[in-house]
Amino acid sequence: MLQLSLKRKAGIYVMQTVSQSDIVRDLRQLGIMQGAEILVHSSLSSIGHVEGGANTVINALLEAVDPHKGTVIVPTITANAQQNPDNPPLYNVHNTPCWTGTIPETFRHRQDAVRSLNPSHSTAAIGTNAENLMIGHEDCRTPCGFGSPYYRLSRRGGKVLLLGVTLKSNTSFHMIEDLADVKFHLQPQPTECTIIDCMGKRHLRSILLHKWGTRRKYPILHQPFLELGIMREGLIGQAASLLIDAKGMVEYTEALLRKDPFYLVDRPIGSH
Numbered sequence: 001m002l003q004l005s006l007k008r009k010a011g012i013y014v015m016q017t018v019s020q021s022d023i024v025r026d027l028r029q030l031g032i033m034q035g036a037e038i039l040v041h042s043s044l045s046s047i048g049h050v051e052g053g054a055n056t057v058i059n060a061l062l063e064a065v066d067p068h069k070g071t072v073i074v075p076t077i078t079a080n081a082q083q084n085p086d087n088p089p090l091y092n093v094h095n096t097p098c099w100t101g102t103i104p105e106t107f108r109h110r111q112d113a114v115r116s117l118n119p120s121h122s123t124a125a126i127g128t129n130a131e132n133l134m135i136g137h138e139d140c141r142t143p144c145g146f147g148s149p150y151y152r153l154s155r156r157g158g159k160v161l162l163l164g165v166t167l168k169s170n171t172s173f174h175m176i177e178d179l180a181d182v183k184f185h186l187q188p189q190p191t192e193c194t195i196i197d198c199m200g201k202r203h204l205r206s207i208l209l210h211k212w213g214t215r216r217k218y219p220i221l222h223q224p225f226l227e228l229g230i231m232r233e234g235l236i237g238q239a240a241s242l243l244i245d246a247k248g249m250v251e252y253t254e255a256l257l258r259k260d261p262f263y264l265v266d267r268p269i270g271s272h
C-alpha cells in the first residue's frame with residue numbers, strides 16, 4: 001500500500017503544498033518521459049494543495065511529455081444516464097461542460113486544446129498528435145470503441161494515467177468491452193445525436209450510446225495488472241496514481257472478456 005506523504009505537525013495531518021516542478025519530478029519517477037502519449041483521468045484535490053490549481057497540473061503534464069514531441073489527452077465526457085433515442089444529446093464542442101473534473105474542464109478551454117466531436121464521450125488533447133488522435137470521433141459507431149481516441153491511443157503505444165483515481169475511472173475499459181463485443185454496455189438502438197462544431201455548424205450522427213446501470217468491478221484488475229508489469233503505481237504529490245501501458249491492458253483484458261464477458265461486472269442472474 002502506498003504511504004501518503006502528509007506532513008505531521010503537532011499530531012495533525014496537514015496538506016502538502018505541491019508545485020509544478022514537484023509534479024514533473026513525480027511524473028518522471030512514475031515513468032512518463034518526453035514524447036509520451038498519455039490519457040489522464042484525475043482528481044485535483046487528491047494531489048495536495050497545488051500552487052496555481054488545475055493549470056499547474058496541466059503545465060506539468062505538458063512539460064513532462066513535451067508537447068512538441070508528445071501529447072496529453074483528457075476525457076471531457078458529457079454523457080448522462082437520461083440520454084437515449086427518445087432524449088438525444090445536443091453536444092456543443094465549445095459550451096457543453098464535462099463532468100470528469102476540474103483538470104479536464106480547465107484543459108479543454110486552453111487555446112491550443114483540440115476537443116473531439118463525440119456527443120457523449122469526447123476527449124481533448126494538446127500536443128504534437130492532438131489532431132490525429134481527436135479527428136473523426138463523431139464518426140465512430142460507438143463512443144469509446146474502434147477509431148475513438150481511446151482506441152487510437154492504445155494502438156500507438158500510449159499510456160493511461162490515473163492521477164489520484166482508481167481503475168474505476170478508466171474509460172478505456174469500455175473500449176475493450178466494445179472490442180470483445182460484450183452485450184450489456186451499449187443501448188440496442190442508435191440515437192440521432194446533434195453535434196455543434198467549433199464553427200457553429202450542426203451535424204447529425206447516429207450512435208449506439210452507452211447503456212447505464214451495470215455495475216463494473218474494474219478495480220479487481222489492480223493486482224493482476226501490477227503483477228503482469230503492465231501497470232506501475234506511485235505518488236504524484238500526495239495522489240496515489242497508476243500508469244498503465246494501454247496496449248498491454250487491451251491485450252490482457254480483451255482476452256479475459258472474450259472468455260467471460262461478465263468478468264468485470266456484477267453477473268446478471270441466470271448467466272453462467
Ligand SMILES: CC(C)(COP(=O)(O)OP(=O)(O)OC[C@H]1O[C@@H](n2cnc3c(N)ncnc32)[C@H](O)[C@@H]1OP(=O)(O)O)[C@@H](O)C(=O)NCCC(=O)NCCS
Pocket residue numbers: 040041042043044045046047048049050051052053054075077099100101102103165169170171
Ligand atoms: C469526480 C472527481 C473528478 C472528483 O475529484 P476532486 O478532486 O474532488 O475534484 P476535481 O478534480 O474536480 O477538483 C476540484 C476540487 O479540488 C480541490 N481544489 C481546489 N483548488 C485546489 C488546489 N489549488 N489544489 C488542490 N485541490 C484543489 C477542491 O476540493 C475542489 O472541489 P470544489 O470545487 O468542490 O471545491 C474524481 O474523483 C474522478 O472520478 N475523476 C476521474 C473522472 C473520470 O475521468 N471518469 C471517467 C468515467 S468513465
